[in-house]
Amino acid sequence: MSQIxxxxxxxAHCESGMLSALLNHKGLRISEPMVLGLTGxxxxxxxxxxxxxxxxxxxxxxxxxxRKNLGKRxxxxxxxxxFRDPLAARASLEALVARGIPTTVQVDMxxxxxxxxxxxxxxxxxxxxxxxxxxxDFLVSDCYYPSISRLSQDSLDKxxxxxxxxxxxxxxxxxASLPPHGVSDDMLRAAAIKGIKQAASNMVRLxxxxxxxxxxxxxxxxxxxxxxxxxxxxxxxHAIMSIHITLEERGTGxxxxxxxxxxxxxxAAKFCNRPEFSDMSKRIMAIGDRWRExxxxxxRIGKDRDLGDNRMQEIRQMIRARADEEEAFFRDxxxxxx
Amino acid sequence: MPDTMPPIASxxxxxxxKKLILETLKISDVKPEDIDNAxxxxxxxxVVQLDSVDALEIVMAxxxxxxxxxxxxxxxxxxxxxxxxxxxxxxxxxAKANK
Numbered sequence: 143m144s145q146i147x148x149x150x151x152x153x154a155h156c157e158s159g160m161l162s163a164l165l166n167h168k169g170l171r172i173s174e175p176m177v178l179g180l181t182g183x184x185x186x187x188x189x190x191x192x193x194x195x196x197x198x199x200x201x202x203x204x205x206x207x208x209r210k211n212l213g214k215r216x217x218x219x220x221x222x223x224x225f226r227d228p229l230a231a232r233a234s235l236e237a238l239v240a241r242g243i244p245t246t247v248q249v250d251m252x253x254x255x256x257x258x259x260x261x262x263x264x265x266x267x268x269x270x271x272x273x274x275x276x277x278x279d280f281l282v283s284d285c286y287y288p289s290i291s292r293l294s295q296d297s298l299d300k301x302x303x304x305x306x307x308x309x310x311x312x313x314x315x316x317x318a319s320l321p322p323h324g325v326s327d328d329m330l331r332a333a334a335i336k337g338i339k340q341a342a343s344n345m346v347r348l349x350x351x352x353x354x355x356x357x358x359x360x361x362x363x364x365x366x367x368x369x370x371x372x373x374x375x376x377x378x379x380h381a382i383m384s385i386h387i388t389l390e391e392r393g394t395g396x397x398x399x400x401x402x403x404x405x406x407x408x409x410a411a412k413f414c415n416r417p418e419f420s421d422m423s424k425r426i427m428a429i430g431d432r433w434r435e436x437x438x439x440x441x442r443i444g445k446d447r448d449l450g451d452n453r454m455q456e457i458r459q460m461i462r463a464r465a466d467e468e469e470a471f472f473r474d475x476x477x478x479x480x
Numbered sequence: 481m482p483d484t485m486p487p488i489a490s491x492x493x494x495x496x497x498k499k500l501i502l503e504t505l506k507i508s509d510v511k512p513e514d515i516d517n518a519x520x521x522x523x524x525x526x527v528v529q530l531d532s533v534d535a536l537e538i539v540m541a542x543x544x545x546x547x548x549x550x551x552x553x554x555x556x557x558x559x560x561x562x563x564x565x566x567x568x569x570x571x572x573x574x575a576k577a578n579k
Contacts, residue, residue, distance in 0.1 A: 152554065152555050152558070153554070153555075154551065154552035154554055154555060155554075258523065260522065260523060261557070285554075286554050288558060386533070386536075390536055390553050391532055391553060393552075393553075393554050394552075395551055395552045396550070396551040396552045396553060396556075397551070401549075401551035401552070402551065402552075405551075430551075434536070434540065435540075437536065438533070438536050438537060438540060441533040441536065442533070445533055
């Protein structure tokens, strides 16, 4: 089986990067920031469940939402499948790729053997595009790696059926069709405005205490309680450093997706002919810079085990300051697109 | 020089970058000339071995020193892999800014 010709690129975030690459392959030139922006995926959610010692947070919408919203807003049909049996999943994938269809699979990143071991962690919501098979190796485009790579079928099976949170369960999908008359500039403009409205509304208007700005403040206020619930200093350090990992290490494009959103608004300013989006781009870029400063701060104090109550209060204040800035930003953005 | 020539990362720039790395990370027992320009700063380096937090410190130091913005750590990992790759990136960005 030969490799499907495919334009491989490094990307900031696997879901948006992969979707951009798949659609580019189908002839729809759409950048990674555009995928984030059109789908309204910039977000904040504070997650606390009884089985967690420490709460966590995320800065984007759920995995899968980008694909669904692209489908809805641009009339793109994605065909999705899940499997119980790894061999059936493998056979299906082989058949699609043999027909020349680049197919995305959800995987546990830990099994991507081509990535240097110091970069590999268990993370079940990673997406790669499969492009071919040679002997018992699949050829894959992973936007977290600079070139098309080989992955053994055994490693891919393990990756597709890893257990734990967000278990992939053999999930795969491909682009079945674009709209018959293509995706027009008007459709892209309308989708951009819808995406902006959705993102801004989610951040400032949803009456749900753990989402958006409300969620950000709730998360901030929870942090000073962590020294009391940590079983020891190492556990506390790990929890504090996970803030840094979520903001900068888990493929966010930097600043918790805020830099990528800045790029989207810069693009949208041109193709929507809305110069005011360019000013908003600069604002969210600056906010992203301050999230990055916070990220470095927590990483430093976590590494140094400098985690007294005063430090927890500092983190709380920094996150609350971000919440204030983002509230003003998203309210202004929403007013522009009402 | 023809327009199509890539910008050159000079030995002076590379030395500057090595000094910036050592200063930013407060590494006082290594001299800049001890760092191999081509070697990975993150793996199997006998002189300096950095981690992801160090990587972020370097990214922010480069922004302050040269005005270059590395948005993303995934892509950033390859940019700051070695002194050579950092210098190449900085030289390219400076050339872009001067156009």
